[in-house]
Amino acid sequence: MKLLVDIGNTRIKWASLQSGPIESQSFTRSKTGIKASLNSNWKTLENISSIHVSNVAGDKIAQQLTEWTEKQWGLTPTFVQSEKKRFGVTNSYTQVELLGIDRWLALIAARQHARQATCIIDCGTAITIDIVTKYGAHQGGMIIPGLSLMRESLTSKTNNLNNIAEESDFKTLAVNTQSAIQAGTLYTVTATLERIIDDLKQQFNNRIRFIITGGDAEQLKPLLPTFIAHYPDIVLKGLAYYARQGDRKQRNPQETVEAVEAVEAVEAVEASSLPEAVI
Numbered sequence: 001m002k003l004l005v006d007i008g009n010t011r012i013k014w015a016s017l018q019s020g021p022i023e024s025q026s027f028t029r030s031k032t033g034i035k036a037s038l039n040s041n042w043k044t045l046e047n048i049s050s051i052h053v054s055n056v057a058g059d060k061i062a063q064q065l066t067e068w069t070e071k072q073w074g075l076t077p078t079f080v081q082s083e084k085k086r087f088g089v090t091n092s093y094t095q096v097e098l099l100g101i102d103r104w105l106a107l108i109a110a111r112q113h114a115r116q117a118t119c120i121i122d123c124g125t126a127i128t129i130d131i132v133t134k135y136g137a138h139q140g141g142m143i144i145p146g147l148s149l150m151r152e153s154l155t156s157k158t159n160n161l162n163n164i165a166e167e168s169d170f171k172t173l174a175v176n177t178q179s180a181i182q183a184g185t186l187y188t189v190t191a192t193l194e195r196i197i198d199d200l201k202q203q204f205n206n207r208i209r210f211i212i213t214g215g216d217a218e219q220l221k222p223l224l225p226t227f228i229a230h231y232p233d234i235v236l237k238g239l240a241y242y243a244r245q246g247d248r249k250q251r252n253p254q255e256t257v258e259a260v261e262a263v264e265a266v267e268a269v270e271a272s273s274l275p276e277a278v279i
Helices: 035-042 059-073 101-111 147-157 177-203 217-223 234-250 253-272
Strands: 002-007 011-017 025-028 050-055 117-123 126-132 138-145 208-213
Touching: 002 059, 002 234, 011 234, 025 035, 035 059, 050 059, 050 101, 050 234, 101 117, 101 126, 101 234, 117 177, 117 217, 117 234, 126 177, 138 147, 138 177, 147 177, 177 208, 177 217, 208 217, 208 234
Parallel strands: 002 050, 117 208
Antiparallel strands: 002 011, 011 025, 117 126, 126 138
C-alpha cells in the first residue's frame, strides 16, 4: 500500500493509494514535533510499500517523519519537490523550487482533464492563488494572509484582544469581540477573493473554472459564489501522480495501459463533477 502524506503548517492529511477515489484523513500536528501524532494515528497501519510526501513544514519535521517511518516500517519517504515541467504542467517560476510543493501538486491535479483554465484557491495558514491553462502553462499566482494569520495579527498586536477565542458563532453584525474578529476576517478574505475572481473572469473571457481547497475552505465557502468547486484532496491527488510513476515503469506495457486507463477513468468522473465557468 502506498501512503500519500500532505504536511501543512498545522495539520497532516494522508491517504492510502488504492483503486477508486482518494479518501483522506487528517490530524493536527504540533509546531515542534510530530512523532507523538504519528504514533497515535499510524501505529496500526500495515503493509506500507512506499511513502510519498508533500511537506511545507520544514526540514525538522521532514527529519522526524523519516526517523519514524524508518523505525516503524523500514521505509524512507520520498519528499517530492517542485520541478520545471512534469505531467503536462510547466512551472512559471524562474527558480522552480521556490514554488511551494503544495501549489505545484495542486496545479498538476487541476490540469488533468481540464477543458479550460483553472484557478486554484488554497485556503491554509496563507491563501495561495494559482492559475494553470488547459495546456498546462502555469500563469503565476499570488499569496494573501489566511484567516488564522489575520486573527493572530489582531490578537497579538492589540492589548485588549489578547485572549480571544479561536472559534465563535458567526454574525454579520457582532455584539462581542470574538464574533467581531471572526466576521471581520471572513469578510476581508472573501471580499478579496471575490474581486480576484471577477478580475480573472474578465481576463480569461469567462473561460476559467475555480477550485477551492485547504483547511479554511469550509468556513469561506458559504460567503463565496456557488460556482466555486470544493476539491479538498487536490494536493494528495497531485501527489498520487508521482506515487504511480514507479508502477508504470515496472509493469509490462499492457498492464501499464490498463492501470493508467483505470486511474484516468476515476479522475475523469471526479473532474466531470467540477462545474464549468459561469458565462
